[in-house]
Amino acid sequence: MDTRKFIMRDEEFICTVCHTKVKPLNYTARDHCPNCLSSLHVDNNPGDRLNTCHGILKPIDMEKYKDTYKIIYKCQKCGQIKKNIMARDDNFDALLKIIQNKNI
Numbered sequence: 001m002d003t004r005k006f007i008m009r010d011e012e013f014i015c016t017v018c019h020t021k022v023k024p025l026n027y028t029a030r031d032h033c034p035n036c037l038s039s040l041h042v043d044n045n046p047g048d049r050l051n052t053c054h055g056i057l058k059p060i061d062m063e064k065y066k067d068t069y070k071i072i073y074k075c076q077k078c079g080q081i082k083k084n085i086m087a088r089d090d091n092f093d094a095l096l097k098i099i100q101n102k103n104i
Contacts, residue, residue: 007047016040017056025087032057032071034089037098041075041082053078059098062086071098 015033032039055077
């Protein structure tokens with residue numbers, strides 16, 4: 001089995017950080033909380049749920065990606081850097097806060 005393939009997982013969950021009840025996106029896989037933008041370090045490859053770290057992925061930066069942006073995360077447990085494409089319903093104020101904190 002090729003674990004490098006994207007596995008579609010668009011599931012409802014409760015955010016570990018801010019406790020928001022997060023609904024599925026219904027257009028692609030939901031991989032972070034739209035309220036606080038945090039994620040969990042659960043995947044080696046998108047959707048595989050094979051990573052055993054389970055640390056909190058804290059948003060630390062953003063980068064331009066095609067016609068949108070990627071949120072850059074640092075795992076608070078193991079230090080690994082991960083990237084996720086922002087979602088249409090992401091909290092705009094939280095996105096701005098990432099950019100502002102980067103420039104301080």
